[in-house]
Amino acid sequence: MNLLQFRKMFRKLSGRFDLVKDDYSDDGLGHFIDAGSKFLDRLDETQKSWAVKFSRLTTGNIYTTLPYCRAIKEVWVASSTEGRWQLTKKNLQDLMEGYLSTLPAEMETGVPLYYSPCITRSVPPNETLDSFEEFMGYVEVAGNDYNAILINVPTSTDITLIISGLFYSPLLVLDTDSNKWSDSHPMLLYMSTMRQIEVINRSTQGVNDWTNAITTEMTQLGMDLVEELIAEVDQMDG
Numbered sequence: 205m206n207l208l209q210f211r212k213m214f215r216k217l218s219g220r221f222d223l224v225k226d227d228y229s230d231d232g233l234g235h236f237i238d239a240g241s242k243f244l245d246r247l248d249e250t251q252k253s254w255a256v257k258f259s260r261l262t263t264g265n266i267y268t269t270l271p272y273c274r275a276i277k278e279v280w281v282a283s284s285t286e287g288r289w290q291l292t293k294k295n296l297q298d299l300m301e302g303y304l305s306t307l308p309a310e311m312e313t314g315v316p317l318y319y320s321p322c323i324t325r326s327v328p329p330n331e332t333l334d335s336f337e338e339f340m341g342y343v344e345v346a347g348n349d350y351n352a353i354l355i356n357v358p359t360s361t362d363i364t365l366i367i368s369g370l371f372y373s374p375l376l377v378l379d380t381d382s383n384k385w386s387d388s389h390p391m392l393l394y395m396s397t398m399r400q401i402e403v404i405n406r407s408t409q410g411v412n413d414w415t416n417a418i419t420t421e422m423t424q425l426g427m428d429l430v431e432e433l434i435a436e437v438d439q440m441d442g
């Protein structure tokens with residue numbers, strides 16, 4: 205179900221004609237759909253909670269940004285010359301030690317072995333950092349919706365980072381857009397959208413009722429993930 209189809213369903217089931225126009229264009233509903241989708245993403249881990257982001261790094265680069273990323277779990281590297289290997293996670297403070305005396309642009313290139321999630325937000329936003337900005341130039345302050353990772357050395361060749369983790373579902377913007385909730389579980393997205401409306405209306409009972417209904421459905425989806433994880437497992441390690 206794409207966004208336009210979802211708005212048609214929502215208008216019919218909810219009777220909220222103030223949020224969807226007669227021609228089914230948006231009249232404020234989009235904010236609640238986005239919030240409802242994110243609520244479902246955070247509520248429980250399902251088979252679609254995990255995703256993989258492929259990020260191409262050209263020679264000399266040392267970071268990449270990750271839109272919609274909630275939590276980074278693993279980072280692998282694929283190289284046409286070196287093969288494929290997993291990067292080891294380091295604390296940002298430990299990884300930063302290699303940058304204390306040399307600007308990133310002046311560092312020798314190499315084969316990355318380590319990574320760290322890094323900071324992508326300045327306070328206050330968009331503040332000019334002058335010379336410090338040059339030193340921290342490997343971090344792109346891309347906005348609050350982005351996470352990022354930093355590798356330990358500028359790559360000596362073109363590589364592809366393969367980042368596995370928990371990601372938010374894409375936001376529904378165009379009428380033809382869809383995500384995992386609107387495609388596979390449109391009624392769940394409807395319930396979560398209605399819940400967000402109750403939150404804004406400060407209706408505690410309404411929020412609780414929708415949350416209970418949503419949780420029941422989400423628990424069943426979580427059980428599907430458990431069934432998949434334990435499939436063909438007949439003994440414990442150790």
